[in-house]
Amino acid sequence: MTTNTKCVLAIGNFDGVHQGHAALLKTAGDIAADNQLPLYVLTFEPHPRTFFKPDTTPFRITLRNTKIRLLKAFASDVRVLDFNAFLAGMSAQQFINDIIVRDMNAAHVVVGQDFHFGKDRSGHIETLQADTRFKTTPIPLIGDTMAAISSTRIRQALHDGNITEVNEMLGWHWAIEGEVIHGDKRGREIGFPTANIPLGDTLCPAHGIYAVWVDIGDGKWLPGAANIGLRPMFALAKPLLEVYLLDWSGDLYGKTLKVRPVKHLRPEAKFEGLEALKAQIAKDCAAARDVLISLAP
Numbered sequence: 001m002t003t004n005t006k007c008v009l010a011i012g013n014f015d016g017v018h019q020g021h022a023a024l025l026k027t028a029g030d031i032a033a034d035n036q037l038p039l040y041v042l043t044f045e046p047h048p049r050t051f052f053k054p055d056t057t058p059f060r061i062t063l064r065n066t067k068i069r070l071l072k073a074f075a076s077d078v079r080v081l082d083f084n085a086f087l088a089g090m091s092a093q094q095f096i097n098d099i100i101v102r103d104m105n106a107a108h109v110v111v112g113q114d115f116h117f118g119k120d121r122s123g124h125i126e127t128l129q130a131d132t133r134f135k136t137t138p139i140p141l142i143g144d145t146m147a148a149i150s151s152t153r154i155r156q157a158l159h160d161g162n163i164t165e166v167n168e169m170l171g172w173h174w175a176i177e178g179e180v181i182h183g184d185k186r187g188r189e190i191g192f193p194t195a196n197i198p199l200g201d202t203l204c205p206a207h208g209i210y211a212v213w214v215d216i217g218d219g220k221w222l223p224g225a226a227n228i229g230l231r232p233m234f235a236l237a238k239p240l241l242e243v244y245l246l247d248w249s250g251d252l253y254g255k256t257l258k259v260r261p262v263k264h265l266r267p268e269a270k271f272e273g274l275e276a277l278k279a280q281i282a283k284d285c286a287a288a289r290d291v292l293i294s295l296a297p
Contacts, residue, residue, distance in 0.1 A: 004105065005037075005038060005105065006037055006105055006106075006107040007032070007037055007038050007039065007040045007076075007104065007105060007106055007107065008028050008029075008031050008032035008035065008037050008038070008039045008040070008106070008107065008108045008109075008110065009028075009039075009040050009041075009042055009100065009104050009106035009108070009109050009110070010024060010025055010028040010039065010040070010041045010042070010074075010075070010109075010110045010111070011041075011042045011043075011100075011109065011110075011111050011115065011117075012024070012041075012042075012043060012111060012112060012115065013043060013044055013047055013048065013151075014041070014043050014067060014071060015047060015060060015061050015062060015067065015151045016061035016062055016151045016154050016169075016170055017062060017067060017070035017071060017170075017172075018061075018149055018150075018151065018154060018169050018170045018171060019149050019169055019170065019171040020112070020141060020148070020149040020150065022074070022171055023139060024110060024111075024112060024139040025039075025041070025071070025074040025075070026074070027110060027137065027139055028074075028075075028110035028137075029074060029075075031108055031110065031137065032076075032108075035107065035108065037107060037108070038075075038076035038077070039074065039075045039076055040075060040076060040077050040078070040079055040104060040106075041071045041074065041075040041077070041078045041079065042079050042081060042099070042104060043067070043068075043071065043078065043079075043080055043081070044080070044081050044082075044083040044087075045064050045080050045081075045082065045083060046083055047059075047060065047083070048083050048088070050201075051083050051084070051088060052088070057204075058199065058200070058201045058202060058203055058204065059155060059203050060201050060202055060203055061151060061154055061155065061158070061170075061174070061203060063177070063200075063201060063202060064080075066177065068080070070172070079104070081099070088119065089119055090118060090119060091118050091119050091122070092117055092118025092119070092122045092123025092127050093118070093123075093127075094118070095117050095118050095123060096123070096127070096128070096131055100134065101131075101133055101134070106134045107134055107135070108134055108135045108136075108137065109128055109134055109135070109136045109137070110136075110137045110139065111125070111128070111136070111137075111138060111139070112138070112139055112141070113125065113138045113139060113140045113141060114141070115138070125138045149169045153169060154166055154169050154170065155203055157169065158174070158203055158205040158206070159203075159205065159206060160206055161205055161206030161208065161264030162264075163205075163210075163261050163262060163263060163264060164263075173260050174260070174261070175258045175259060175260040175261075176197065176199065176202055176241055176258075176259045176261075177256060177257070177258045177259075178197035178198060178199070178200060178202075178241070178256065178257065178259075179197065179198075179254065179255070179256050179257075180195045180196060180197055180252045180253050180254060180255050180256075180257060181196050181197070181198060181253075182196070182253060183196035183240075183242070190274055190277065190278050190281070191278065192244050192278075192281050192285075193244070193249075194227075194242040194243055194244050195214075195242070195243045195244075195245070195252045195255075195257060196240055196241070196242050197240070197241040197242075197243065197257060197259065198238070198240060198241075199228075199238075199239055199240070199241060204228065204229075204239045205228060205261065205264075206228075206264055206267075207228055207229030207230065207239065207267060207268045208227070208228065208229060208264055208265065208266055208267040208268050209225060209226070209227055209264075209265040209266050209268075209284045209288075210225070210226045210227075210228060210261040210262065210263065210264055210265060210288075211223075211224075211225060211261075211262045211263045211265060211287070211288035211289075211291040211292050212224045212225065212226045212243060212259050212260060212261050212262060212288070213259075213260040213262060213292065213297040214243055214245060214257055214258070214259050214260070215257065215258040215260075216245075216248070216252060216255060216257055217255050217256060217257070221260070221297030222245050222246070222247060222248050223245070223246045223247060223288065223289060223292045223293075224243050224244055224245045224246055224259075224288065225243075225244050225246065225265075225281075225284050225285045225287075225288035226241060226242060226243045226244070226259060226261065227240075227241075227242045227268070228240075228241050228242075228261075229268045230268070231268070241259060243257065243259055244281075244285065246285060246288065246289055260297070262291060262292060262295060263291050265284060265287050265288065265291070266284070
């Protein structure tokens with residue numbers, strides 16, 4: 001990973017690559033342009049929280065590939081550090097010496113105001129600013145303390161099913177990506193065949209029915225209705241994303257879909273029987289179409 005080229009280096013977890021991250025990265029890009037240096041981004045995988053608490057409920061806003069793709073829009077290159085026991089045990093000074101100076105050859109470091117690093121999070125802004133081998137620019141949070149954009153606030157908005165607020169804080173349309181797997185064919189049996197997608201490490205938003213746009217791999221967005229959750233009538237062990245495409249039919253097994261929730265229509269519910277369930281799904285599909293008809297994907 002060692003580079004011989006001096007660079008401006010932006011460091012962070014960048015889960016979500018949200019508007020706050022974008023402000024940091026744009027500032028880093030301006031510094032790089034002013035100094036005629038490339039901008040490199042240094043991030044960590046897995047997320048340190050996953051390393052320290054491996055049994056935690058999935059919380060990722062963006063998985064690795066999506067995060068790297070979004071970061072590459074800002075930088076000359078994205079470097080990914082393997083967050084393992086060795087890195088977790090590295091002192092703050094060793095991180096500076098071995099990673100920032102030796103490996104990345106940074107002339108200027110740009111981080112968030114609350115950035116911590118090194119064993120027990122012992123390194124902070126002042127630690128970086130004390131090192132004269134490179135300059136350090138801390139970026140404050142956007143807005144006041146209570147309204148600042150953060151990955152934590154975005155996760156809460158997802159838990160609340162507030163997709164509009166999520167997208168406003170992100171600056172892009174949040175989506176779930178995954179491979180379609182075989183299910184129990186319940187949807188097909190009642191006339192609404194669904195594409196079933198495990199959520200994996202992606203944070204599960206509020207359970208319920210959503211109006212969604214769906215890209216089946218050809219770059220075109222198709223309207224759909226989706227259920228995210230445990231399906232009360234047919235109890236699932238883990239939350240599942242089930243997507244019904246309103247204007248498409250065909251075989252989607254094995255394809256990787258990108259599903260963009262637009263609006264949370266209602267919570268999950270248990271019905272008295274299949275006929276009641278079918279009637280409600282028809283209403284949900286009509287409601288989803290009404291939401292999507294006036295919205296560009």
